Amino acid sequence: MRRLRNLADYLGLGLIAVVTVGPFLWLLSTALKSAGENIFAFPPALLPELPTLSNFTAVWETVPFGRYTWNSLVVSLLSVVANLLLAALAAYPLARMTFRGKGVIFVAILATMMVPFQVIMIPLFLVCLRLGLVDSIWGLVLPTAVSAFGIFLLRQAYMAIPKELEEAALIDGCGPLALWWRVMLPLIRPALATLAIFTFVGTWGDFLWPLIVLKDPQQYTLPVGIATLAGTFSGNWRLVAAGSILSMVPVLLVFIVLQRFFIGDETAGAVKG
Amino acid sequence: MAQLAKRLIPYAFLAPALAVLGIFFVWPLLHALYLSGTDYQLGGVPLWVGAAHYQRLVQDPMFWKATWQTFLYLVGVVPPLVGVSLLLALAVAKPRPGIRFFRAAYYLPVVVSMVVVGIAWRWLYAENGLLNGWLSGLGLGGVGWLTDPSVALWAVMAVTVWKGLGYYMMIYLAGLQTIPADLYEAAQLDGANRWQAHWAVTVPLLKPSISLVAIISSISALKVFTEIFVMTGGGPLDSTQTLVYYLYEQGFTNGNFGYASALGMVLFLLVLGFSLLNLRFFESGKVQA
Numbered sequence: 375m376r377r378l379r380n381l382a383d384y385l386g387l388g389l390i391a392v393v394t395v396g397p398f399l400w401l402l403s404t405a406l407k408s409a410g411e412n413i414f415a416f417p418p419a420l421l422p423e424l425p426t427l428s429n430f431t432a433v434w435e436t437v438p439f440g441r442y443t444w445n446s447l448v449v450s451l452l453s454v455v456a457n458l459l460l461a462a463l464a465a466y467p468l469a470r471m472t473f474r475g476k477g478v479i480f481v482a483i484l485a486t487m488m489v490p491f492q493v494i495m496i497p498l499f500l501v502c503l504r505l506g507l508v509d510s511i512w513g514l515v516l517p518t519a520v521s522a523f524g525i526f527l528l529r530q531a532y533m534a535i536p537k538e539l540e541e542a543a544l545i546d547g548c549g550p551l552a553l554w555w556r557v558m559l560p561l562i563r564p565a566l567a568t569l570a571i572f573t574f575v576g577t578w579g580d581f582l583w584p585l586i587v588l589k590d591p592q593q594y595t596l597p598v599g600i601a602t603l604a605g606t607f608s609g610n611w612r613l614v615a616a617g618s619i620l621s622m623v624p625v626l627l628v629f630i631v632l633q634r635f636f637i638g639d640e641t642a643g644a645v646k647g
Numbered sequence: 648m649a650q651l652a653k654r655l656i657p658y659a660f661l662a663p664a665l666a667v668l669g670i671f672f673v674w675p676l677l678h679a680l681y682l683s684g685t686d687y688q689l690g691g692v693p694l695w696v697g698a699a700h701y702q703r704l705v706q707d708p709m710f711w712k713a714t715w716q717t718f719l720y721l722v723g724v725v726p727p728l729v730g731v732s733l734l735l736a737l738a739v740a741k742p743r744p745g746i747r748f749f750r751a752a753y754y755l756p757v758v759v760s761m762v763v764v765g766i767a768w769r770w771l772y773a774e775n776g777l778l779n780g781w782l783s784g785l786g787l788g789g790v791g792w793l794t795d796p797s798v799a800l801w802a803v804m805a806v807t808v809w810k811g812l813g814y815y816m817m818i819y820l821a822g823l824q825t826i827p828a829d830l831y832e833a834a835q836l837d838g839a840n841r842w843q844a845h846w847a848v849t850v851p852l853l854k855p856s857i858s859l860v861a862i863i864s865s866i867s868a869l870k871v872f873t874e875i876f877v878m879t880g881g882g883p884l885d886s887t888q889t890l891v892y893y894l895y896e897q898g899f900t901n902g903n904f905g906y907a908s909a910l911g912m913v914l915f916l917l918v919l920g921f922s923l924l925n926l927r928f929f930e931s932g933k934v935q936a
Binding site for chain 2: 383384386387388390391393394395397398400401404414418459460461463464466467468471473476479482483486488489490491492493494495496497498500501516517518519520525550554575578579581582585586596597600601604611614615618621622625626628629630633636637
């Protein structure tokens, strides 16, 4: 009876997995279908009859896909570095020091989470216009170089470090910057890793702001590039599907290799006890 | 001198982050407020018009349609996200062999960009697409998922829900970690089956997580944009027009920066109101586990 219930459980879980993964597989199937196959066939063919990679090569020839990917990569990595640095710096005094105005600054940073990006995106565009940041990598990196989420995440991490470690370093004559760099930072490595990954994935998939700030197609990041592809070649589903699948690869790699940062390890999330 | 330097240290650490937030957040926010009272076309000069935009807004049928549909979006997306993600979390909470694979599979849509997700679903929803293909196979007619004005908004909502499930599932899983297993087992000893035990024990103790999920998903729903841009462009017949999409259209397609800023202020108030409402509603009766 236990066995049967177990099987039923796994079947149920599997069915849900089909729902969450299926649409991507269908996209992949379409991307692999050769020109002769009818992608609108009824009944729908789940597997391609003559799988081909020609759609993928066509994407590279039709749009500057390599350029898009490179742009996305550079922007995402710069964004990660900026976010880690700025949040790690800012969270430290908020976690460990007392100073005038601490409460106000804390609440102000908290408040930034309340305001949707769309409320400020127009004046933000104007600011970037005035600073000459439009159509540039920095226009993408600087406005999102720090997030309240990141600051609070690292603040939590700092607060978990025993004060004795800090005091010991101070007794040894360590200056505040060296203390931060050599002692505190290494101790919050897991939180830094988590922030790095979430920043990477978030920046990689960011669409609205790059859409607004980038005009030159050579500067497009992947999401904007793929959306343009889907718009311009809206009838050519094989091409669009192939482009979409290609754009998924980097994030998929990050997800598969570093999945424990996304979904925890085997026992995480289990009911305690 | 050294004393002064010492007192400046916290500010020195905070300076870079505060500079960025000041230039790229605080200033634009104040500027948005100002712009909402001006007539400002792209390439032109701001002309102070006071509350004219707000008056226009109140009489603009598209504004009301967009706001109404944004509200529908809230109603259509939040309950499934709050409820179904919880069920998913309960389903994958127990550490069985291979459970990690399932958690990863459920989280996959979260990691993939909304652009790709929108494209994938636009393909599924196509007139001759897979979904209609299956419906035809069952003898039912096809549905104009994204072409029928009465269906389109809900079709897009389904995509938002689909993409968000894994994310909220993880929030619940984190919350489940704080619940001792003995409570749950005690309920089962008292004769309750798995689901009854969960309903009576686990769910009430998850109230903080439920509240968190409700707030985050509400705010996300109010800000929905990308899926609409990629799948319907606001149509058909403006049936998928939402506040943010209208804001974008007014600002960047039509160049009406002033009016768009006014719309933005309304959005801001809505989000603020919602956050406060949610907090009020869920803060009461918080269980001290």
